Amino acid sequence: MKLTGDAKGVLLMPSFAIGRTQEIVYELDRLLSAGTIPHLPLYLDSPMAQKASDVYRAYLDYFDDDARALVARNDVLDYPDAIVTNSAKESLAVEQAARPLMVVASNGMITGGRIVQHVKALIGDPGMTLLFVGYQGEGTLGASLQQGAKQVRIDAQDLEVRCQVRSISGFSAHADxxxxxxxxxxxxxxxxxxxxxxxxxxxxxxxxxxxxxxxxxxxxxxxxxxxxxx
Structure with missing residues (x-):
């Protein structure tokens, strides 16, 4: 994130809409509050993730004591000044937004959803960092990129991979x-x-x-x- 800010680039995070996106937003908010990362604009480009976040907020009574205490101090699902994209037009406009910026979009393995268009548009940009925060299933586009593919095919187009590809492995939603x-x-x-x-x-x-x-x-x-x- 610091490198993205310094280079005025794009940090693109494919994320599962339910559970993982909320966890990412929480961690970004926590790191920002601690002064660990710069305050970069955050685009949340997943209508399903936004609806899931609304469900979390509506049922706080089901949280455990620690989670309720945390929410009482701060809305943990609300990164400051986050921009929520609802329409397809708003989603497409993200790629033209002023840099640096961060984008969290679904789905997590780049097999569908709005993330596919973002990857297609930015995969040849050395200023973009594609950061995987979840498991990439065998045979998916996400797995190919994570394993170092130099060229991928998206929407019948062969595209050269010139962006940076990174992974964070600490967000598993499954028991080990x-x-x-x-x-x-x-x-x-x-x-x-x-x-x-x-x-x-x-x-x-x-x-x-x-x-x-x-x-x-x-x-x-x-x-x-x-x-x-x-």
Whole structure:
């Protein structure tokens, strides 16, 4: 963010609309309040994310005590002077806005949504930093860019990747391996079969024997495999 500000560039963050975007806005607000980052304009370009944030605000009674205390001190989902883009026209105008600026747009893997247009328009700009803040599924455009692709195809156009690509890995919304194993270890009665269906193939292959070691019968279904549950 400091580099983006100094270079008068664009920091573009693909983000999942529900949960992840709110977490990013909270962290940006916290870092800004602490004086850790400069106050760059923030464009929130995801109508679904905005609706989700409104739901969070409407149901504060469901927050735990720590979260309620935090909200009482400050609106944690409200980065100062954030610009919310509602229409497609407003979204397209973001690319012409004065720099430096930050953009958070959905979806998180660049497989659809407004983020695709932003990436298409800015991927050849050395002044743009594409910052991944979430998991990139195998075979997605996001994964290709994260793995260092020099050229990608968007809307039937071959585009050279000249922007900077960075990743932050600390925003996982899922339990990690030790937490999953600890959760399984607390089962009073084991299920007949435990299906491992999430994660990359390599991660599934590494995780399955650890689950079996806890005494679970496991299975890793193949793509489009049908399993009959009796």
């Amino acid at each position: 391996e030790p937490e999953l194993l600890a959760w399984l270890g607390n089962f009073a009665q084991k299920p007949r079969t435990t299906f491992i269906v999430h994660g990359d193939p390599a991660a599934q292959a590494a995780f399955e024997p650890k689950v079996r070691a806890l005494g679970f019968a496991t299975a890793v279904p193949a793509w489009r495999e049908t399993v009959e549950l009796a």
